[in-house]
Amino acid sequence: DQQVKQNSPSLSVQEGRISILNCDYTNSMFDYFLWYKKYPAEGPTFLISISSIKDKNEDGRFTVFLNKSAKHLSLHIVPSQPGDSAVYFCAAKGDTGRRALTFGSGTRLQVQP
Amino acid sequence: NAGVTQTPKFRILKIGQSMTLQCTQDMNHNYMYWYRQDPGMGLKLIYYSVGAGITDKGEVPNGYNVSRSTTEDFPLRLELAAPSQTSVYFCASSVGVDQPQHFGDGTRLSIL
Numbered sequence: 170d171q172q173v174k175q176n177s178p179s180l181s182v183q184e185g186r187i188s189i190l191n192c193d194y195t196n197s198m199f200d201y202f203l204w205y206k207k208y209p210a211e212g213p214t215f216l217i218s219i220s221s222i223k224d225k226n227e228d229g230r231f232t233v234f235l236n237k238s239a240k241h242l243s244l245h246i247v248p249s250q251p252g253d254s255a256v257y258f259c260a261a262k263g264d265t266g267r268r269a270l271t272f273g274s275g276t277r278l279q280v281q282p
Numbered sequence: 283n284a285g286v287t288q289t290p291k292f293r294i295l296k297i298g299q300s301m302t303l304q305c306t307q308d309m310n311h312n313y314m315y316w317y318r319q320d321p322g323m324g325l326k327l328i329y330y331s332v333g334a335g336i337t338d339k340g341e342v343p344n345g346y347n348v349s350r351s352t353t354e355d356f357p358l359r360l361e362l363a364a365p366s367q368t369s370v371y372f373c374a375s376s377v378g379v380d381q382p383q384h385f386g387d388g389t390r391l392s393i394l
Contacts, residue, residue: 173324175324178322201380203382205385210387210388211387211388212286212372212374212385212386212387212388213325213372213385214385215382215383215384218382258324258325262379262380269315269327269330269340269379270325270327270383271327272317272324272325272326273324274322274323274324275324
């Protein structure tokens, strides 16, 4: 049972345009959400997070939106750059009896020059 | 500035062999985690620890053991390697449960 789902395995955008990566979750106990970026042969790197008490968090070119009623969050990257090409993982944490993160399966973003 | 260090980076094992994946962090983090990532999948939690001497099971603990005798080290032990354990293993640490986790670069393990 996948509690965190990233339904798009890949996404391709042009440099300078907006990239929108989506994530859905099923567990209403999740209260903290994170995005990680992963390059090949490296570990995931923390990108941005959002608490369930907010609906938006911004950090430079990266903005995360949370829609609790729809159990949906998205990561916007504006403008997209070729160096943003990586796999992006959505992760969630909450009072699920386990003090750790639940990860989605990832979306591979390719930014074309 | 090492962060989380995992060794080895690559390893090939035969079925039934045992090995220990090493993980050490120099950030004085209390929380440490072991994940595995299978091709095309997200990271699945194997074991985690909230401090020295305290460990707990994650989603997929079968076939693995851990120990946490110091704050810095969190080794993962495979006792009887099976082909299903072929994966990339990531160790991570965090200051607290609500803080972002810092990951090592992974150990790619193949069991033949």
